Amino acid sequence: xxxxxxxxxxxxxxxxxxxxxxxxxxxxxxxxxxxxxxxxxxxxxxxxxxxxxxxxxxxxxxxxxxxxxxxxxxxxxxxxxxxxxxxxxxxxxxxxxxxxxxxxxxxxxxxxxxxxxxxxxxxxxxxxxxxxxxxxxxxxxxxxxxxxxxxxxxxxxxxxxxxxxxxxxxxxxxxxxxxxxxxxxxxxxxxxxxxxxxxxxxxxxxxxxxxxxxxxxxxxxxxxxxxxxxxxxxxxxxxxxxxxxxxxxxxxxxxxxxxxxxxxxxxxxxxxxxxxxxxxxxxxxxxxxxxxxxxxxxxxxxxxxxxxxxxxxxxxxxxxxxxxxxxxxxxxxxxxxxxxxxxxxxxxxxxxxxxxxxxxxxxxxxxxxxxxxxxxxxxxxxxxxxxxx
Ligand SMILES: Cc1ncc(COP(=O)(O)O)c(C=O)c1O
Numbered sequence: 001x002x003x004x005x006x007x008x009x010x011x012x013x014x015x016x017x018x019x020x021x022x023x024x025x026x027x028x029x030x031x032x033x034x035x036x037x038x039x040x041x042x043x044x045x046x047x048x049x050x051x052x053x054x055x056x057x058x059x060x061x062x063x064x065x066x067x068x069x070x071x072x073x074x075x076x077x078x079x080x081x082x083x084x085x086x087x088x089x090x091x092x093x094x095x096x097x098x099x100x101x102x103x104x105x106x107x108x109x110x111x112x113x114x115x116x117x118x119x120x121x122x123x124x125x126x127x128x129x130x131x132x133x134x135x136x137x138x139x140x141x142x143x144x145x146x147x148x149x150x151x152x153x154x155x156x157x158x159x160x161x162x163x164x165x166x167x168x169x170x171x172x173x174x175x176x177x178x179x180x181x182x183x184x185x186x187x188x189x190x191x192x193x194x195x196x197x198x199x200x201x202x203x204x205x206x207x208x209x210x211x212x213x214x215x216x217x218x219x220x221x222x223x224x225x226x227x228x229x230x231x232x233x234x235x236x237x238x239x240x241x242x243x244x245x246x247x248x249x250x251x252x253x254x255x256x257x258x259x260x261x262x263x264x265x266x267x268x269x270x271x272x273x274x275x276x277x278x279x280x281x282x283x284x285x286x287x288x289x290x291x292x293x294x295x296x297x298x299x300x301x302x303x304x305x306x307x308x309x310x311x312x313x314x315x316x317x318x319x320x321x322x323x324x325x326x327x328x329x330x331x332x333x334x335x336x337x338x339x340x341x342x343x344x345x346x347x348x349x350x351x352x353x354x355x356x357x358x359x360x361x362x363x364x365x366x367x368x369x370x371x372x373x374x375x376x377x378x379x380x381x382x383x384x385x386x387x388x389x
Contacts, residue, residue: 003316005312005313005316006313006316006317006382008375008378008379008382010378011309011373011374011375011377011378012374012375014305014309014374015373015374015375018302018373018374019298020294020298020299020302020369020370021373023290023294023369023370023371024370024371024373026046026047026048026290026370027044027045027046027047027223027370027371028044028045028046028047028050029044029371031352033352034352034354035352035353035354035376035379035380036354036371036372036376037353037354037355037365037366037367037372037376037377037380038354038355038356038364038366039220039221039223039366039367039368039371039372040197040201040220040221040332040333040356040364040366040367040368041219041220041356041364041366042219042220042226043219043220043221043222043223043224043225043287043368043371044223044368044371045223045225046223046286046287046290048286048289048290049223049224049225049282049283049286049287051286052282052283052285052286053279053282053283053286055282056072056278056279056282057279060072068278074276074278075250075255077098077276077278077281077282077285078097078098078099078229078250078272078276078281079097079268079269079272080285081098081229081281081284081285081288082095082096082097082098082231082268083096084285084288084289084292085098085199085218085222085231085288087292088199088200088204088222088288088291088292088296089195089199089204089206089214089216089231089233090203090204090205090206090207090208090209091206091207091233092207092236094236094267094268095206095233095234095235095236095268096231096232096233096268097231097232097268097269097271097272098218098229098230098231098281098284099229099230099232099271099272099273099276099277099281100229100230100273101217101227101229101230102132102194102196102215102216102217102230103132103135103136104230104246104273105215105216105230105231105232105271106132106133106136106163106192106194106215107136107139107140107245107246108232108244108245108246108271109192109213109214109215109232109234109244110123110136110137110140110161110163110192111140111244111245112213112234112238112241112242112243112244112271113160113161113190113192113212113213114140114144114147114160114161115241115243116190116238116241118188119160119161119189119190120158120159120160120188120189121144121146121147121148121160122147122148122149122150122158122159122160122161123137123140123141123147123148123149123150123159123160123161123162123163124149124150124151124152124153124156124159124161124162124163124189125137125149125150125151125153125162125163125164126151126152126153126164127151127152128168128170129163129164129165129194130165130169130194130196133163133164133165133194136163137149137163156183156184156187156189157187159184159187159188159189160188160189160190161189161190161191161192162184162189162190162191162192163191163192163194164180164191164192164193164194165193165194165195165196165197165198166193166194166195166197166198166202166204166331167195167196167197167198167201167202167331167332168197168331169196169197169358170322170335170358170362170364171322171323171324171329171335172197172307172323172329172330172331172332172333172334172335172364173323173324173328173329173331174198174202174327174328174329174330174331177193177204177205177206177209177211178205178208178209178210181193181209181210181211181212182210185210190212190213191211191212191213192213192214192215193211193213193214193215193216194214194215194216195214195215195216196215196216196217196220196230197220197331197332197333198216198331198332199216199217199218199220199221199222199231200218200220200221200222200223200288200291200296200299201220201221201299201300201303201330201331201332201367201368201369202300202303202330202331202332203296203297203300204296206233206235207235211233211235212234212235212237212238213232213233213234213235213238214232214233215230215231215232215233216230216231217230218230218231218284218287218288220332220368221291221299221332221368221369222284222287222288222291223287223288223290223291223368223370224280224283224284224287224288225280225283225284225287227280228280228281228283228284228287229276229277229280229281229284232268232271234268234271236267239266239267239268239270242264242267242268242270242271243264243270244270244271246273247262247264248272248273248274249274250269250272250273250274250275250276251264251265251269251270251271251272251273252264252265253265253266290370291370294369294370298369299369299370300330300369302369303326303330303331303332303367303369304326304327304330306367306369306372306374306377307323307325307326307329307330307332307333307334307367308325308326309374309377309378310334310365310367310377310381311323311325311334313377313378313381313382314334314336314381317381317382317384317385318385319336319338319381319384319385319388320336320337320338321334321335321336321337322335322337322362323335332366332367332368333364333365333366333367334364334365334367335358335362335363335364335365336362336363336365336384337361337362337363338361338363338388339360339361341357341360341361341362341363342357344363344384344387344388345357345363347387348380348383348384348387351383353379353380353383355380363384365377365380365381
C-alpha cells in the first residue's frame with residue numbers, strides 16, 4: 001500500500017497546522033511557486049529589512065549626515081545589535097558584538113584564545129571543518145611561528161585551542177555544545193565555536209553550556225542579508241583577558257581623543273575594529289528581530305519537524321541521506337548524497353527549485369523554518385526522485 005506520506009495532501013495538512021506558517025508573510029516573495037530551499041546559505045528578504053534600510057538611506061543618512069553617528073547611535077550599532085541577538089544564542093547582554101565577517105571574527109577569537117597565558121600554542125581543527133575556519137587557523141600559524149596546528153579532534157592531549165562548528169555544514173550534524181566544550185576543557189583547551197549553521201535554527205545556550213568563545217554569520221537562518229556582519233561572543237569571565245590583534249579606533253577607550261596610544265575599551269567592545277557597516281547592520285538588526293519574535297524554541301521545533309518529514313520522505317523515495325534524525329541532528333538542512341549532484345541541482349533549478357550543493361556529492365535542502373513549507377520539502381523530494389527514476 002502506498003504510504004500516505006507520498007500524498008501531497010499530507011504535506012498540505014502539515015502546512016495548515018504549522019504555527020509558524022504566517023511568518024512567510026513577513027518576507028518579500030516574488031513568486032509563491034518558487035521553492036527556495038537555500039535559506040541555510042542566504043535567508044530570504046524580510047520586508048522589515050527593506051523598510052529599515054530605506055529609512056537609513058532615505059532619511060537618516062541624507063537628513064542627518066555625519067550627526068547620524070550620534071543622533072541614530074550608529075557608533076554603537078555593533079553592540080546594540082549584539083545585545084539584541086544575545087538571547088537567541090543564550091548569551092548575556094554585553095557578551096556579543098556584530099561586525100566584520102565570520103572569517104575576521106574567527107581570526108580575532110583564535111588570537112584571543114592563544115593570548116590567554118595558560119593556553120598551549122596548539123590549535124586542533126578537523127579536516128572536514130568549513131574551509132574558512134581551516135584557512136584562518138593555518139594563516140594564524142603562519143603569523144605565529146610558535147603555533148602548531150593539529151588535524152582532528154579525537155585526541156585533544158596537549159591542545160590549547162579547539163576550532164569547530166556546532167552544526168556540520170555538510171551533514172547538518174549537531175554536536176553537543178556543553179559536552180564538547182567540557183571535553184576540551186578537561187584536556188586544558190578552550191573552544192572557539194563556529195555557530196554559522198546553528199544560530200537562528202538551533203536552541204543554543206552559550207552560558208549554561210560553559211562556552212567561552214564563539215562566532216557565526218547572520219546571513220543564513222538569521223536572515224541578515226547578503227554579506228551581513230557576523231557576530232562574536234566572549235563570555236563575561238574572559239573579558240579582562242580580551243586582547244585582540246586588530247586594534248582599531250572603534251575599540252579604543254576614548255575613540256576621539258586621537259593622540260593617545262591604544263587602550264582597549266572594556267568588555268566586548270574591545271573586539272570592535274574600524275567603522276562598522278551601518279547599512280549592513282541595519283538589515284541584520286531587522287532580520288534578527290524576526291527570530292526573536294517568532295522564538296528560537298518554536299523555530300527549532302519546526303526545523304526538527306521539517307527534517308523528520310524530509311528524512312521520512314527520503315526513506316520512502318529511496319534517496320540516500322547523510323543527515324541523522326533529529327534530535328541528534330536538526331541543524332537546518334538535510335543532505336541527500338548522489339554522485340550527479342551538480343546535474344541534479346541544475347535540473348531542479350530549471351524547475352524553480354533552489355537548493356545548494358557541496359563537493360563532491362552533497363545536495364543540501366535548507367530548512368529555514370520561517371519561510372520553508374512542508375509542501376516545499378515534498379515537491380523538492382518528489383521532483384528529485386522523479387529525476388532519478
Ligand atoms: C561554518 C561556516 N563558517 C564560516 C562561513 C563563512 O564565513 P564568512 O561569513 O566570513 O564568509 C560559512 C559560510 O557558509 C560557514 O558555513
